[in-house]
Amino acid sequence: MMPSSSCKQRYIYADNAATTPLSAAARTAMEPFFTDIYANPSGIHRLAKRAADKLSQLREQLAACIQARPRELYITSGGSESNNWILRSAAEQVWQQHGRTAQPVIITSAIEHHSVLHCCTALEQQGVVVEYLPVDQQGFISVTDLDNALKHHKHHVALVSLMLANNEVGSIEPIAELAACAHAHGVRIHTDAVQALGHIPVDVTQLGVDALSFSAHKFHGPCGIGGLYVRSDMPMLPLIAGGAQEYGMRAGTENLAGMAGMTAALVEVCKELGVRSNHVSVARDALIQAVLNADEQTQLSGPRPGAHRLPSLASFICTDVDAELLVVMLDQAGIAAATGSACASGSTEPSHVICALGYTDARQNRGSLRLSLSDDISDEDTAYLCEHVPAVIKRCRLLSGSTL
Structure with a gap:
């Protein structure tokens, strides 16, 4: 209250x-990064090394919360960035492989977050074909509808992107079954787990997804930071050029304070x-x-x-x-x-x-x-x-x- x-x-x-x-845990975890651990992790002096060690520790703790490997985790500014990154990367890879005349296909649903829907609209203007799966009156996506869509498109399906839990009516989608369906057609699947992580169990192995988005401020972490899990065998294109941060995929000095707050908040809520x-x-x-x-x-x-x-x-x-x-x-x-x-x-x-x-x-x-x-x-x-x-x-x- x-x-x-x-x-x-x-x-x-x-x-x-x-x-x-x-949360108090997040606030406490962030404080040292405003006063003591302030160096750029990319440097080679002792203070930079200390910051780099903390960055590595935080990534390991964060990845463990969703049963991922640390190397599979990219730190972003939040769910909207993560969603845009995975969608745009998937479409661009089809173009790079088959030429700009190819029409990548993205399959999503009618109830996705605006960061997915608006990105899809922008991609449609560039030649991407987007199919929006319907939902029933309780907000559930049908595995049969996904199967039919995959059979219909057959070629150049860049990605299936379906949310894990809806932010307006609370429906928790059968993502494990939807993922199995996508994989049976040889297609990768991403889930927007922004509303789910910290509220229900989220295990990327059990869900069977290839990519997963989350945002710290939905589970008592700070605003402006989140993440994108990408399975190690899933190809990705860089988001921001300029430096070697995030394994060369997203340049920019890391937000260590935000990451500390996000990790502390998630560890706490997952334990309880x-x-x-x-x-x-x-x-x-x-x-x-x-x-x-x-x-x-x-x-x-x-x-x-x-x-x-x-x-x-x-x-x-x-x-x-x-x-x-x-x-x-x-x-x-x-x-x-x-x-x-x-x-x-x-x-x-x-x-x-x-x-x-x-x-x-x-x-x-x-x-x-x-x-x-x-x-x-x-x-x-x-x-x-x-x-x-x-x-x-x-x-x-x-x-x-x-x-x-």
């Missing part, structure tokens, strides 16, 4: 899918993952039940609570409600929430995820609400949410008639 500016009103931050607060996910899922289930019991015109979006839904995420379709007005009213009631994707704030268009789930009626798709809970939420905060969220939804519906 975050204190309000007046220190009187309870204020609950329920927008953790957008970003999480920095079971306890954290169990705790927050109980709060999520109570909130979902309270909202659905109190308002017949509101329904759950995405999967039913259980093994295939992110433990912290409650999302709803509030019929005849203006979601932006709802978020403002919740803020006034002491609750930070979101509508649609954080990356689409300010847009008056309905969420692409909600539309992909089949909510095409404006009375529904403009009323999407997402509450993403903290994994240390208190019982008092849960009770507050259960009482006030349904009440605010009902009040907002009365005021939404003129805005819809």
